[in-house]
Amino acid sequence: MEGTYWDRVETIQRDGLKKLQLKRLNKTFERAKKSRFYRDRLPETINSLDALKDIPFTTKSDLRSSFPNGMLSVPQEEIIRLHSSSGTTGRATVIYHTRSDIDSWADLVARSMYMTGVRKSDVFQNMMGYGLFTGGLGLHYGSERLGALTIPASSGNSIRQIRLMKEFNSTVIHITPSYALHLYILFQEECIDPVSDLHLRIAFLGAEPYSEETRKRIESLYGLDAFNSYGLSEMNGPGVAFECPVKEGMHVWEDSYILEVVDPETGDLLSDGEEGEIVLTTLKREGMPVIRYRTGDIASVFPGECPCGRTHRRISRIKGRTDDMLIIKGVNLYPMQIEKILMDIPEVGNNYLIEIEKIDYLDSINIKVEVRPEIFHGDIIELENLKKRIVEDLKNEILIHPRITLVEPNSLPRSEGKAVRVVDNRSK
Ligand code: ADP
Numbered sequence: 001m002e003g004t005y006w007d008r009v010e011t012i013q014r015d016g017l018k019k020l021q022l023k024r025l026n027k028t029f030e031r032a033k034k035s036r037f038y039r040d041r042l043p044e045t046i047n048s049l050d051a052l053k054d055i056p057f058t059t060k061s062d063l064r065s066s067f068p069n070g071m072l073s074v075p076q077e078e079i080i081r082l083h084s085s086s087g088t089t090g091r092a093t094v095i096y097h098t099r100s101d102i103d104s105w106a107d108l109v110a111r112s113m114y115m116t117g118v119r120k121s122d123v124f125q126n127m128m129g130y131g132l133f134t135g136g137l138g139l140h141y142g143s144e145r146l147g148a149l150t151i152p153a154s155s156g157n158s159i160r161q162i163r164l165m166k167e168f169n170s171t172v173i174h175i176t177p178s179y180a181l182h183l184y185i186l187f188q189e190e191c192i193d194p195v196s197d198l199h200l201r202i203a204f205l206g207a208e209p210y211s212e213e214t215r216k217r218i219e220s221l222y223g224l225d226a227f228n229s230y231g232l233s234e235m236n237g238p239g240v241a242f243e244c245p246v247k248e249g250m251h252v253w254e255d256s257y258i259l260e261v262v263d264p265e266t267g268d269l270l271s272d273g274e275e276g277e278i279v280l281t282t283l284k285r286e287g288m289p290v291i292r293y294r295t296g297d298i299a300s301v302f303p304g305e306c307p308c309g310r311t312h313r314r315i316s317r318i319k320g321r322t323d324d325m326l327i328i329k330g331v332n333l334y335p336m337q338i339e340k341i342l343m344d345i346p347e348v349g350n351n352y353l354i355e356i357e358k359i360d361y362l363d364s365i366n367i368k369v370e371v372r373p374e375i376f377h378g379d380i381i382e383l384e385n386l387k388k389r390i391v392e393d394l395k396n397e398i399l400i401h402p403r404i405t406l407v408e409p410n411s412l413p414r415s416e417g418k419a420v421r422v423v424d425n426r427s428k
């Protein structure tokens with residue numbers, strides 16, 4: 001009989017896990033101190049995990065200023081791959097991997113996939129971009145390690161994606177939530193019902209924030225189980241935290257990462273249950289260890305044990321990055337709070353865009369919302385009522401009064417990678 005766990009470490013007792021973490025952390029310090037960046041920033045060893053809080057954070061700007069080799073901890077001939085972020089919001093960053101790093105990463109991804117129920121007999125269509133972005137290759141190697149038939153479809157080319165799903169009976173997909181919603185529109189145009197005409201049973205959704213309502217919508221449109229997948233290139237990529245079948249938070253693989261949550265303003269440690277910024281430390285990385293990395297991602301740790309038996313702590317859905325937070329008329333707001341409301345209204349279509357501008361020196365927010373085709377072309381009074389309902393629901397949640405423009409399905413700009421949800425014209 002097949003086991004429930006991929007690796008015994010998934011259920012290790014917490015005190016054993018902490019001992020393992022301390023041992024690996026000290027080894028990580030030893031390795032990291034070989035790099036220019038960490039040479040003088042780290043002690044030789046620490047005696048307890050509590051002492052980690054006195055070690056300085058590493059930030060995105062540290063990664064940028066040490067570009068390209070300042071954090072490299074091994075001779076370059078030991079490196080077999082690099083991944084680099086696009087640098088859309090500044091200079092690029094680079095992460096280096098040794099053979100053993102790539103190996104450990106594949107193990108974590110295989111473990112994550114197995115946890116959701118993927119097995120050798122599955123056909124896995126990987127619809128994330130292959131290349132410098134980690135979403136494609138990250139899942140690819142994990143899936144091969146697990147032994148599933150892996151289709152390196154990469155992102156985009158929707159008609160081919162649909163064809164591949166049909167021709168090879170794909171059972172598992174990896175896709176951004178925004179693209180999954182968009183793709184469904186094409187299924188409708190092709191007169192294919194993913195629920196009855198395909199064999200999909202599992203989806204991994206990640207790379208961008210999305211709400212529980214969006215997950216539920218994707219599950220029902222495609223007739224599958226969708227699991228949240230979290231990762232970032234600085235920590236490898238996907239495979240840092242993943243949902244188990246309980247679907248209450250994502251287990252962070254604490255044998256490979258130390259998880260901390262800090263107050264984004266002060267950097268002070270927060271307790272389980274408190275919302276703050278996720279800080280991560282690699283525990284197995286050889287090529288380029290990263291210590292106390294400020295991810296910018298806002299979430300909280302679920303207190304208590306998971307009924308699945310895994311002992312690694314779980315984090316909530318990521319609310320957004322610290323820099324996604326909008327301040328509108330003095331009110332703090334994450335785009336996710338808006339998405340949550342929109343996706344809970346059945347008449348609302350699968351895409352939206354938040355536009356912010358200054359009108360007479362005041363912030364003004366206009367949300368363009370795609371509507372389902374039958375509603376858009378239907379009764380005008382119903383459309384007006386829908387608009388009122390959206391305004392009302394949003395006012396209750398975000399406490400400001402947005403303008404709503406209902407637009408035709410499939411009319412808003414979309415990206416095949418991470419969705420752009422907000423256009424802020426205030427600084428222009
Ligand atoms: P970039 O920084 O260029 O976007 P990455 O591919 O490393 O490159 O992106 C990682 C980031 O993507 C995370 O820090 C987080 O903000 C976001 N992300 C990844 N997975 C999820 C997820 N499941 N939910 C919400 N956000 C996610």
Ligand code: ZN
Pocket residue numbers: 244245246251306307308309310
């Ligand atoms: Zn669990």
